[in-house]
Amino acid sequence: MTNKQTTPADAVLVAIDVAKARNEVLIEIPGRQRRRKLTIRNAREDHDRLIALLLDTGKTVICGFEATGNYHRPIAWRLIQAGFEVRLVSSMAAARTREALHNSWDKNDPKDAQVILHMLRIGATQHYHDPLLAGINDVxxxxxxxxxxxxxxxxxxxxxxxxxxxxxxxxxxxxxxxxxxxxxxxxxxxxxxxxxxxxxxxxxxxxxxxxxxxxxxxxxxxxxxxxxxxxxxxxxxxxxxxxxxxxxxxxxxxxxxxxxxxxxxxxxxDTMLAHSPDYQQLRKIPGIGPINALSIIAEAGDISRFGHHRQFLKFCGLDLSTHQSGVFRGRTKLSKYGNARLRRTLWLAAQVAIRQKENSFRDKFERYIARDRDNPDLRRKALTAITAKMARVVHAVIKSGADYRPFFEGTVPGGRTPLCGAIRAQSATL
The missing domain is CATH 1.10.287.4070 (Helix Hairpins)
Structure with a gap:
């Protein structure tokens, strides 16, 4: 998953500021200096009118919008079915871009459409994964x-x-x-x-x-x-x-x-996901029961689309960030700019895992708090580390297609433990 996508120079760019009743649309067609502005109601005839207008251009169409509750889902589905490329704009990125472009915190629908169009033009967007198209809407x-x-x-x-x-x-x-x-x-x-x-x-x-x-x-x-x-x-x-x-x-x-x-x-x-390989593999990880596995699949979708576990950690908001300027360096902490529900699910799974016997999560937790078991701040940091480990194991298990194997932790130089030890049967020794 990437936050930067290439935008073809000859593509028609469509910025949509989604709202409950009506949407502000800004269309930029290559070769035309003037942009076209439309107000599209959330009604079928207006959606059809927009789709017909975009099809008449005969060019590649890229549509972008900012997620707004669930109001963006119907129009996004219609645009995907019409064969257009649909991209998602981060709400925080849109807010920062709006402040940078207009030197003001002032916000209104036409201005938001301009910001979304600018982000489409520079490729500062994400691929939109439609739950219905991905087959996880029911989940x-x-x-x-x-x-x-x-x-x-x-x-x-x-x-x-x-x-x-x-x-x-x-x-x-x-x-x-x-x-x-x-x-x-x-x-x-x-x-x-x-x-x-x-x-x-x-x-x-x-x-x-x-x-x-x-x-x-x-x-x-x-x-x-x-x-x-x-x-x-x-x-x-x-x-x-x-x-x-x-x-x-x-x-x-x-x-x-x-x-x-x-x-x-x-x-x-349990009946719906009984034949899902991802569900069955998740269930074998300590701390992940039926509901935690259901929540992970529902919020993350196809986990194998993340090429590296760091991308999945960032999606969960479990990546580290540091505020630094000149000689000043702030504390390194979790960014929390990700899927909060998925992050909470992994946190709950980590809490269950460290209470079970003989698994790598509990072993790492015990080693983390060994120097001061009664220190609440240390225990909180340890549980955060276990949550990040849980996310890495979830990604590794789904990405590799290998089942989670029982407890295996070996001491390695530098005090770090290999993630592969938890999922590879070939190297697991008790």
Whole structure:
């Protein structure tokens, strides 16, 4: 992937400033001094009019635009289907170029079209990868919907923990073991208050709740513990038919509904990607489960298009940058000018990997923090290094087509460890 593309001298350049209702279009045709300005509504007839106008030129057409929410997707798809080359302009690069060209931060749609046209002319653009054309549109929708549902579920869980449980059943919090489990919400939906439990004797409660809590180790002991806890609870004495309890149960039902939706998406994603080689190879990397693999594929697309792992690191925003001027040299740190969602996914995968046994990620993390294990700043830097290593391994595995192999780390001169040791079976020795 490159940020610099060659623009043919005889090509028709089309700069499009995308908006929700209408787009400002600036067309530069070789041999004509005057540029053509158009306002194109986001309607089929206007899209057809623009395409017909560009086809009539009989020349190579290069279109450029700045990503704007999802409003650029339909017109970009129409332009690609018409056979035009479509390029993407970086939002930050456009802002800096606008300031340089106009010596002002002033921003408006016609001026943005001029900036995009200038960047097309000098080739300061990126290739536009259309998700529908690349075949990852469905994967992206699954990934984004899963994230939205997970966030909603987390918000409801926090509401239950910080509002409903402290009021009506404070002691129940210690019985919740996992945010992925449905049994706790199902139990509270049936028994939302201590009074709903103590209204019967212990044996009757255990019989009534036996099938509610699902399959549990020492289920009888767990239910007996819940019953004794309910007898000494400090929860407010609210009757079961009170509107407050109705609201509590409504929130619990919503939480359970979100859990079911999340599980459905996870099963659908696993079925959809079951025959994807990239998905299967990603799943073999420590720390990358079904959802992390889904998110990586959704956000990165075809990882093999990155010729070198440094290009992939830059795409993720995990490349290093330093502010330097004259004798002054600032701190070297992550640029973070990349795909934030992909970077976060790799960060989460790194956190999982360092908690697993016997893998190269944990070994590197342990060596990094060995000199001061309790230093939070050192641990943060170590986890950042592991995140970058995770990105390099992901790129190497997909690029080479080789499966990730079990733990292998050898000490080499200079203290660095070879990346190939994690993915090459030929050189792996325990």
């Amino acid at each position: 992206q929708e699954l990934s984004k919907t899963h994230e939205a549902i997970s966030r909603s579920k987390t918000e409801i869980l926090h509401r239950i923990q910080s509002h409903y449980l402290p009021l009506y059943f404070p002691e129940a919090e210690r019985f919740r073991q996992s945010s992925r489990s449905d049994w706790f919400f199902a139990f509270l939906e049936v028994f939302p208050t201590p009074a709903s439990i103590t209204v019967m004797d212990e044996a009757a409660f255990i019989e009534a709740a036996w099938h509610v809590v699902g399959r549990k180790v020492s289920k009888a002991r767990l239910l007996a513990d819940i019953y004794q806890t309910a007898r000494t609870s400090i929860g407010l004495p609210i009757p079961l038919n009170a509107p407050a309890i109705t609201m509590f149960r409504m929130v619990l039902a919503e939480a359970r509904s979100l859990i079911r939706q999340r599980d459905t998406i996870e099963k659908m994603a």
